[in-house]
Amino acid sequence: EDQVTQSPEALRLQEGESSSLNCSYTVSGLRGLFWYRQDPGKGPEFLFTLYSAGEEKEKERLKATLTKKESFLHITAPKPEDSATYLCPDSAGNNRKLIWGLGTSLAVNP
Amino acid sequence: GAGVSQSPSNKVTEKGKDVELRCDPISGHTALYWYRQSLGQGLEFLIYFQGNSAPDKSGLPSDRFSAERTGGSVSTLTIQRTQQEDSAVYLCASSLLGDTQYFGPGTRLTVL
Numbered sequence: 001e002d003q004v005t006q007s008p009e010a011l012r013l014q015e016g017e018s019s020s021l022n023c024s025y026t027v028s029g030l031r032g033l034f035w036y037r038q039d040p041g042k043g044p045e046f047l048f049t050l051y052s053a054g055e056e057k058e059k060e061r062l063k064a065t066l067t068k069k070e071s072f073l074h075i076t077a078p079k080p081e082d083s084a085t086y087l088c089p090d091s092a093g094n095n096r097k098l099i100w101g102l103g104t105s106l107a108v109n110p
Numbered sequence: 111g112a113g114v115s116q117s118p119s120n121k122v123t124e125k126g127k128d129v130e131l132r133c134d135p136i137s138g139h140t141a142l143y144w145y146r147q148s149l150g151q152g153l154e155f156l157i158y159f160q161g162n163s164a165p166d167k168s169g170l171p172s173d174r175f176s177a178e179r180t181g182g183s184v185s186t187l188t189i190q191r192t193q194q195e196d197s198a199v200y201l202c203a204s205s206l207l208g209d210t211q212y213f214g215p216g217t218r219l220t221v222l
Contacts, residue, residue, distance in 0.1 A: 044213045096205070
């Protein structure tokens with residue numbers, strides 16, 4: 001069964017304390033691995049798409065990487081505004097439907 | 111429009127009533143998706159529209175759920191005879207040719 005597992009479930013960091021979030025997937029026929037952030041009461045906000053092992057994407061303090069079985073979201077010197085739930089759905093199948101894990105809830109304390 | 115919009119933002123209904131949720135996708139996007147996000151659960155795929163093709167309804171949880179997309183743009187998700195377990199946030203997303211999906215703010219449905 002296609003599934004996505006994210007770890008840790010929750011992470012609390014001090015401002016400036018770098019860390020990484022993990023996303024492991026068992027989706028066959030992978031069409032793309034996405035990273036989104038979701039703030040409370042809002043829809044997911046697109047961050048990155050990764051298509052092949054070895055690919056990396058960066059945006060401000062965030063860097064996403066992809067291997068054959070995992071993706072990592074590295075957060076460098078986070079700020080309180082980076083607090084959110086981070087989600088890494090897979091896209092599979094002809095309809096490109098996204099398969100979601102439960103996310104990592106990140107809290108960055110000032 | 112600038113982004114995906116959904117209405118209403120909140121809906122409270124009584125068990126057994128029908129509800130309609132609306133989604134306006136990004137202009138020009140050919141693909142439209144509905145997802146459901148229940149408390150403590152990951153997003154759950156419901157239905158997918160792509161252009162004029164027959165929709166993929168494989169994620170609809172029961173025959174009480176239906177959706178249509180008129181004129182390749184606006185979509186309506188209808189839930190008949192609502193049950194308490196239907197309470198969730200319903201999210202709509204659109205994409206250009208089925209690639210990156212952009213989400214609306216969601217409709218929070220509460221069934222009393």
